[in-house]
Amino acid sequence: REGLETVLFLLSAETESASGSQVVIGGLSGLLVSVVIGFAVYRSGNRLNLRTFFNVTAVLLLLFAAGLAGKTVHELRELLGAESGWLVSPAWTIDDGAWAKGTFYDFMRGLFGWHNSPENVRVIAYFGYLIPVLYLYRRGGSRGKSAFSMRGKSPQVV
Numbered sequence: 001r002e003g004l005e006t007v008l009f010l011l012s013a014e015t016e017s018a019s020g021s022q023v024v025i026g027g028l029s030g031l032l033v034s035v036v037i038g039f040a041v042y043r044s045g046n047r048l049n050l051r052t053f054f055n056v057t058a059v060l061l062l063l064f065a066a067g068l069a070g071k072t073v074h075e076l077r078e079l080l081g082a083e084s085g086w087l088v089s090p091a092w093t094i095d096d097g098a099w100a101k102g103t104f105y106d107f108m109r110g111l112f113g114w115h116n117s118p119e120n121v122r123v124i125a126y127f128g129y130l131i132p133v134l135y136l137y138r139r140g141g142s143r144g145k146s147a148f149s150m151r152g153k154s155p156q157v158v
Contacts, residue, residue: 026110058137066130067113073125074118087121 041048082088093116098104100116108114113126 059134062130062134062137063112065133066126067111069129070113070115070118070122070126074122077119077121087124088119090117091120091123093117 041053077088094100095116099108099114105114105116115122118126
């Protein structure tokens, strides 16, 4: 699973990046950070609250997926040639500062799909994905019996 997530991350970074060297540097940096985090988890595994660790990483993955949803709708809008109307007008515009350019902007854009001048449709897609999925995640799994708890029992005829 983690390998697939890495591929998705690098693919999105590659499509946003102007040069391949940035993707390679980012990929190697990510690999180094993951080794450090893996070593830290291994060394402090007894003291680490795994529930909190996996909840934080799951929320980060949800934010990443919401960014991909927003980018998908943006690309679909461009493909269809929709260039006018309320849905394609900018929700906000930030022209200067860390949120508009530079390394922090590139990081937020690559990881969470941030844009300094997103269309309304992109913002709607982002939160239209994030809010229900985050709600379902926080609510937890199915309240009924899972397939694993039913193992070994014969199905009932209705």
